[in-house]
Amino acid sequence: MRTFRLTALALAALISACRGGPQPVADAVTPSAPPAVVEPVRLTLVGTNDFHGWVMPHRATLPDGQKVEQGGAALFASYVARLREDNPGGVLLVDGGDLFQGTLASNLGEGAIVVDVYNLLGYTAVAIGNHEFDYGPVGPGPMATRPDEDPLGALKARVAQAKFPFLSTNVREKDGSHPAWLGNDGTTVVTVKGVKVGLLGLSTLQTPDTTNPANVVSLKFESLAQSALEATRTLREQGAEVVIAVAHAGGKCTDLSNPRDNSGCSREDGEIYAVLDALPPGSVDAVVAGHTHQTMGHFFGDVPVIETTGMARSFGVVELYVDPVKRRVLPERTRIQAAIPVCGAVDATLNTCDPLRLRGAKDVRMVPATFLGAPVTPDARVEALVAPAEVLVEVEQRRPVGVEIQARMPQVYDAESALGNLIADAMRKEARSDAAVMNAGGIRADLPAGPLTFGKLYEVLPFDNSLAVLDLSADELRRFLSLAYGGRMGVFAVSGLEVTLAACAGPERFKGVTLPGGAPLKAKGTYRVAVPDFLLRGGDGVGPLTSTLPRERISLLQGRDLREVLVAHGRTQKNTLKPPALGRVHMVQSDAPCADAKP
Numbered sequence: 001m002r003t004f005r006l007t008a009l010a011l012a013a014l015i016s017a018c019r020g021g022p023q024p025v026a027d028a029v030t031p032s033a034p035p036a037v038v039e040p041v042r043l044t045l046v047g048t049n050d051f052h053g054w055v056m057p058h059r060a061t062l063p064d065g066q067k068v069e070q071g072g073a074a075l076f077a078s079y080v081a082r083l084r085e086d087n088p089g090g091v092l093l094v095d096g097g098d099l100f101q102g103t104l105a106s107n108l109g110e111g112a113i114v115v116d117v118y119n120l121l122g123y124t125a126v127a128i129g130n131h132e133f134d135y136g137p138v139g140p141g142p143m144a145t146r147p148d149e150d151p152l153g154a155l156k157a158r159v160a161q162a163k164f165p166f167l168s169t170n171v172r173e174k175d176g177s178h179p180a181w182l183g184n185d186g187t188t189v190v191t192v193k194g195v196k197v198g199l200l201g202l203s204t205l206q207t208p209d210t211t212n213p214a215n216v217v218s219l220k221f222e223s224l225a226q227s228a229l230e231a232t233r234t235l236r237e238q239g240a241e242v243v244i245a246v247a248h249a250g251g252k253c254t255d256l257s258n259p260r261d262n263s264g265c266s267r268e269d270g271e272i273y274a275v276l277d278a279l280p281p282g283s284v285d286a287v288v289a290g291h292t293h294q295t296m297g298h299f300f301g302d303v304p305v306i307e308t309t310g311m312a313r314s315f316g317v318v319e320l321y322v323d324p325v326k327r328r329v330l331p332e333r334t335r336i337q338a339a340i341p342v343c344g345a346v347d348a349t350l351n352t353c354d355p356l357r358l359r360g361a362k363d364v365r366m367v368p369a370t371f372l373g374a375p376v377t378p379d380a381r382v383e384a385l386v387a388p389a390e391v392l393v394e395v396e397q398r399r400p401v402g403v404e405i406q407a408r409m410p411q412v413y414d415a416e417s418a419l420g421n422l423i424a425d426a427m428r429k430e431a432r433s434d435a436a437v438m439n440a441g442g443i444r445a446d447l448p449a450g451p452l453t454f455g456k457l458y459e460v461l462p463f464d465n466s467l468a469v470l471d472l473s474a475d476e477l478r479r480f481l482s483l484a485y486g487g488r489m490g491v492f493a494v495s496g497l498e499v500t501l502a503a504c505a506g507p508e509r510f511k512g513v514t515l516p517g518g519a520p521l522k523a524k525g526t527y528r529v530a531v532p533d534f535l536l537r538g539g540d541g542v543g544p545l546t547s548t549l550p551r552e553r554i555s556l557l558q559g560r561d562l563r564e565v566l567v568a569h570g571r572t573q574k575n576t577l578k579p580p581a582l583g584r585v586h587m588v589q590s591d592a593p594c595a596d597a598k599p
Contacts, residue, residue, distance in 0.1 A: 040333065042320070043092065048315045049250070050310025051098065051099050053102045053103035053114055055072065055073040057075060062359060066364060070341070078379055094123065095246070097203065097247075102462050108393070125166075127202060127246040130210040131211060133155060134215070134463065136153070138154050144214070166182060167182075169230070170227035171220075172221075176220075187234065225278035250292035272287065285303065288305075290310070319334065320334055321334065345366040349361075398453055399454045401453065403577055407578065409446065413490040413491070414490055414505075420492075421493050423461075426565050435527055436530040437535070465561060466533045468556045470536065471549075498584050499511075500588060536556065
């Protein structure tokens with residue numbers, strides 16, 4: 001009977017279930033919600049390089065009378081603000097070195113205004129460039145002349161002023177230790193959006209040749225590749241999940257159309273390539289380069305590298321995405337925006353504010369520039385900060401020097417130029433020497449036509465180089481020229497000489513020298529050669545010759561910098577300077593293309 005009742009109850013439950021009746025819930029399983037998808041962490045790396053004191057914009061007048069401006073700190077600040085709005089708390093702003101030397105605004109205060117601006121902009125870190133050492137001790141002198149003067153005094157003052165670190169892991173004291181005055185070992189670690197980011201700095205090995213060698217005599221510059229390798233290992237051991245190199249060492253990639261194709265990047269005179277080749281995959285996640293003033297915006301393996309032509313005219317951006325679980329960069333998602341121009345207004349057709357491109361354009365119509373969907377306007381805070389320096393600069397820039405420039409003379413680095421010849425002629429005449437040699441890197445801007453002002457003169461010759469005279473035998477002169485032209489430092493200008501060079505740069509570029517018209521040097525003759533004191537002290541690679549000269553064969557004309565020499569030359573020419581004829585440098589073409597020729 002009990003069995004019958006149980007069977008009946010079971011049947012009733014089954015019938016109820018089939019009819020959709022209420023079901024027991026004690027044993028029901030509630031389905032779980034799908035796991036939330038965690039997006040990668042986006043970091044925006046913003047890179048500048050070779051700022052060279054350009055806190056104020058480049059200003060130019062087009063042939064039709066329109067005024068155009070390019071670059072400058074106040075305008076760049078607006079771009080940075082847009083990027084920070086686009087990725088709140090995720091922006092790292094870094095610089096590849098050479099912050100200071102190059103403008104009156106910077107040089108009048110030994111770089112102080114640049115550090116003030118970088119503090120305001122919120123830079124994360126900067127690399128130490130070769131020109132960071134140019135100012136020498138605190139004060140007007142470019143090098144220490146008394147025992148109580150510190151050759152690194154001006155740079156130490158800027159390091160103390162900065163709210164960001166100056167980084168260089170390969171700059172060492174003579175005993176191999178990291179300089180205590182830097183306050184770091186060339187690296188730093190910051191946390192951005194919860195991600196630990198390690199940064200390391202590198203300085204070009206050319207520094208002793210491209211600043212006043214006397215200012216860095218207490219330092220040594222170790223291997224870039226080995227220093228970078230050691231620094232990346234240290235940063236990873238410290239827990240860095242992302243590692244970024246900020247290097248005053250660069251390359252050259254003129255075609256920016258495809259960042260994944262670096263086959264067109266020139267490997268000549270590019271220190272950054274050796275660093276990239278030496279680093280194992282995964283050790284560094286991005287590089288902000290500098291020094292060569294050439295564009296880069298390419299991947300080398302999975303490593304993005306950016307560089308601009310400098311002078312605050314443009315900047316680069318690398319977007320990095322970090323896996324939230326593995327805490328590593330996802331290289332397939334990395335994106336590069338290379339050489340973004342800094343413009344407040346652009347031509348409606350060409351979309352640029354570059355005066356060099358606009359000078360040859362027809363019907364230029366400037367319209368407001370936009371970036372990330374918003375108009376670009378100068379930052380009022382930066383303008384206010386720079387304003388006092390601009391007032392001082394304006395007074396100096398407008399000061400006439402009493403000389404008229406008959407025709408525009410452009411700056412040319414890789415070939416003979418009228419401007420280089422003019423400066424060499426002025427040096428030769430002032431020194432009353434047989435010849436003169438002017439390094440291409442000492443000339444930094446075009447010389448415009450019209451009345452010459454101190455400001456324009458300063459832009460052309462910003463370095464406080466004095467005139468020196470070397471007494472050289474014919475063989476020593478040849479050796480000097482061989483070093484000068486063989487060091488990939490551009491085409492030096494000469495006066496009182498004619499030189500023959502191979503078209504391709506390299507150690508064997510120098511092929512011969514004669515007197516004007518082709519007459520040979522006298523085998524037993526002695527030649528007085530005027531040079532900037534930068535070359536006397538071994539700059540641009542001529543040290544192996546100049547360092548061997550006896551003191552009695554060197555004359556240093558103190559108190560006569562090259563700017564004064566050029567003005568004095570103009571006054572002897574009825575207060576007018578005109579372009580000298582070309583023909584002092586003869587190029588011998590090669591049957592094969594140069595190693596760094598464009599494909």
